[in-house]
Amino acid sequence: MGAVRYLQNWRTFLTKYDHWRFLFAELNKLVYLRSYTQDLDDTGKEQCLHHAAKWLIRAQEQGTTNGCGTYYFNTGWTSDYPETTGYIIPSLLRYARYEKAQWSNEAEKAALQAGEWLLAIQRDDGGWPGGYVEQNRPSVVFNSGQILRGMLALYEHNKDPRWKEAALRCIEWIWAQLDEHGRFSQNDYMGAIRVYGTYVVAPILDWLPHFPENRDSWNVLATRHLSWVCTQQNEVGWFANCDNTQHKNDKPIIHTIAYTIDGMWNAGLALNNEDFKASALLPARVLATDFLTRGILNGRYTANWSGVEAFIPTGGAQLAIVWHSIYVHTREAIWKEAYEKMNTLLCVIARRGARQSKDSLGALQGSFPIWGRYEPFGLPNWATKYFLDTLLNER
Numbered sequence: 001m002g003a004v005r006y007l008q009n010w011r012t013f014l015t016k017y018d019h020w021r022f023l024f025a026e027l028n029k030l031v032y033l034r035s036y037t038q039d040l041d042d043t044g045k046e047q048c049l050h051h052a053a054k055w056l057i058r059a060q061e062q063g064t065t066n067g068c069g070t071y072y073f074n075t076g077w078t079s080d081y082p083e084t085t086g087y088i089i090p091s092l093l094r095y096a097r098y099e100k101a102q103w104s105n106e107a108e109k110a111a112l113q114a115g116e117w118l119l120a121i122q123r124d125d126g127g128w129p130g131g132y133v134e135q136n137r138p139s140v141v142f143n144s145g146q147i148l149r150g151m152l153a154l155y156e157h158n159k160d161p162r163w164k165e166a167a168l169r170c171i172e173w174i175w176a177q178l179d180e181h182g183r184f185s186q187n188d189y190m191g192a193i194r195v196y197g198t199y200v201v202a203p204i205l206d207w208l209p210h211f212p213e214n215r216d217s218w219n220v221l222a223t224r225h226l227s228w229v230c231t232q233q234n235e236v237g238w239f240a241n242c243d244n245t246q247h248k249n250d251k252p253i254i255h256t257i258a259y260t261i262d263g264m265w266n267a268g269l270a271l272n273n274e275d276f277k278a279s280a281l282l283p284a285r286v287l288a289t290d291f292l293t294r295g296i297l298n299g300r301y302t303a304n305w306s307g308v309e310a311f312i313p314t315g316g317a318q319l320a321i322v323w324h325s326i327y328v329h330t331r332e333a334i335w336k337e338a339y340e341k342m343n344t345l346l347c348v349i350a351r352r353g354a355r356q357s358k359d360s361l362g363a364l365q366g367s368f369p370i371w372g373r374y375e376p377f378g379l380p381n382w383a384t385k386y387f388l389d390t391l392l393n394e395r
Helices: 002-014 018-029 031-041 044-062 082-097 104-122 141-158 160-174 195-206 211-229 254-273 273-294 313-330 335-348 381-394
Strands: none
Touching: 002 381, 018 160, 018 254, 031 104, 031 273, 031 335, 044 082, 044 104, 044 211, 044 381, 082 104, 082 381, 104 141, 104 160, 141 195, 141 313, 160 195, 160 211, 195 254, 195 381, 254 273, 254 313, 273 335, 313 335, 313 381, 335 381
C-alpha cells in the first residue's frame, strides 16, 4: 500500500467519532499490553472463541451472495472472497461440532451455503477465481488450493459427491500448473513464483484417502514442489520468494511465512519426510523463540530474521496453529508455551476495548496496532478464521 493511500485511510478513519474511541483504546492496549495479557483467563478466551465464530457467521450472512466478506472501518463490507470462504468452511463446521458451541446450527448452515456458492462459481478449467468475486479474475493456484480445504470438510461432513468431484477437477488443474522444476509457474498470484505453494500441496495430500489411486503420482508431484521450496531456504531457515508483493519480497510478512511453514510441516507429515519437517521446524522455532523472548512479533522479517513493521495478528494465529501441531507430535514444551501465549495475546487484541457493532465484535484485526500497514483499519475474515482455529485447538 502506497503512502498516499495509507494517509487517505487515516483521514477517513478519523472522520468518525466512534473511530476516535477505537484509537484511544488501541493506544491504551499498547501501553498496558503486558498487564492485559496477564489478566486474561480461560473464561475470556472462551468468550473470544464464541464471538469469533459469530462474526464469521455474520461475514457470510451480510452479503448478497453466500460467500464471506471482509469489514473495513473506513469503507464497510467488501464483496465476497472465494479463497477465504473456502478455508473458513472447515472452521465453521469444526465450531458446529464443538460441545460448547452457542451457534452450532447457524455455523453449519453458513458452511453449507458457502459451499454451494463456491460450486456455482467454479471455473470451467477447474480452478477458482483470485481476489474478491466482484473483480472477476481468472483461476489462481493458491486461491483454488484453499477452497480444496472447504470441499474436503464438506465431503467429510455429508459425503455429497459434488464436493469430491469439484475437488478432483481443481486438483488436476493445479498440478497442470506445476513446471519441471517444481514451481507453480503459471496462473498463481500476481504471476509470481512463490514458496507458499506448500500450503496448496498440503490440502491436496489431505484428499488422498478419498483418491487412493492417485497416491503415487500426487506424492511425486508434491515432493517435486517441496524440494524446490527447500532450495529457497537459507541456513537460518528464512525463505526467499515468500512475500505476496513484489516490492517487499526481501522481507516477507509473517502471514505468508506461516503459510509456507504450515504447508511444509503438514505435507512433511503426510509424506513422512524428515527433511521437509526439518525445513518447517527451523523457522517455526526461530519465530517461537522470538515471540517468547519479546512477547510479540514483527510483521515482516528479513533474511537474517531482523523484524520490521507492526505485528500482523493473522500470522500470529497461523503460527500458533502450527506450533500446536508441532507440540502434538513432539511434546516439546516450547511449542505449548508459545501457542498458549499467542492465543492470549490475540484475545487481548480482538477485545478492542470500545463499544462495537455486530460488524466488528469478535473479529481479529489485520494489524496491531490497527493502523499498521497490513490491512490497515480492517478486519480481514481470514484473520478471524485462524483466530477461531487456534482457540479451538487450545480448547
